[in-house]
Amino acid sequence: MRHSIKLYILTAVICIVALAIVQFFLIYNTYQLLDSRFNYVEKGRIGEAYNLAIANDKLFPGGQPLLDSIIVPQYAYLENLYQTNPEDFDTAAQHLVNRIIGELVRHENADSMLKAIKTNDGIQDSLLFALCIHRLDIKFKDSQYVNIYNRFKKYPLIPAARQQEMGLYICGNLRQPGENSAASSLVANSPLPYSYSLSFSFYADPYNRRTLVLQQMRYTILPGILTLLAVVTLFGITLHKWIRQKHLSDMKSDFINNITHEFNTPITAIIVANKNIQNEKTLDNKQSVTALSMIIHRQAERLKLLVEKVINVAATEKLELKTVTYDLNELISEILAVYSLNAANKNIVFTFNSSSSPAMINTDTFHFTTLLQNILDNAVKYNDHAQKEITISIVRQKEELELVIRDNGIGMDAHTQRHIFEKFYRHQPRLSKPTKGLGLGLYYVKQCIDAHGWQISVESEPGAGSTFIIIIPSKI
Incomplete structure (x- = not known):
């Protein structure tokens, strides 16, 4: 049984982990999809304002004169290299691109341009932006455009930090610009014999883009998380009930074993005593007959008590008071008075502190008597002292009475206290003499307490005895 529970837990944990992984990848893939399709609502306005800001210009206000001042003087030199030495042309082209990047970074004013766009258009959102060059071509006299930079290629002489996936990173604080965050993408060229063609994009995204995407996913994330929590909760509840049922099953098995032994002992004694009585020699000895008949009587009483306890197992489910x-x-x-008489040879000292005034209560006297006797039986049974001391006190508390039963027995730890009122539960302490029982005494006590609508609590520590406190409504 223990191995089956472990296998069940292992299988369930593996399934829950697998479900969690599937949920994670579902949410992650959904996030990636929504992130790739994310469209900032103000992006169109920003793109239009950006296009107007660089009308007849490139990249940012003042960008074209800066580019012209770098590229135009290099036309003749680059044309000669292109026609005579392609390898030197590639090297010179990369150096030219490096110089262009350096000058653009040094003179860029995209940040102030974006602030002006936000102010003019009344955009309140905090934005991230980036400015990237995708492609740069040069046109010589009587030739097509010659490519000197393409974002799909890597150039060893251009700093790797500037070569991003989207192209040459000129400026901004948006570190990973994507196609869906491009506010404007432009290609600027000229039909003149000596000219250059420039492809570039301006990107803009809100600071809280990730939060906005996650908000769009709330109807995916929340059901997924709630489903996973529900599965884990149901697993926990099922496992708890399974372990509880196993525990109850074990206690029932112990009960059956105990009750079988308890029944067999007096039955065997009765059979043996009865067989001896039937012996002719025994019949002639009145003293022997008397002794054997007393054995039969005691064992019959014991059987009667056992039968009553077994009947109580079913009867206490629905007590009728x-x-x-x-x-x-x-x-x-x-x-x-009755209990002391029956336990006269057990060296028990009873102390009863009665109430100074009548303590009138509504009770079923039969069930109350059995209830108190069961508590007293436990106080005597779980006690290793030569002299067993039991103190019963009635304490008046406003409209309630406290019935306090205190003993000097072996006491109980916290675990035992949590289970003592459960059916078939038996405390297994280390005593000088082994105890017998069916695990029904305190269960019956709790049933009686609940049927009366009273309350019961236990205070105990190992080695310090136990105290049962019953709260009873008073009629006076």
């Missing part, structure tokens, strides 16, 4: 108003002082005195 016949309550009468009774003075708790008198009721306990009567119970102690």
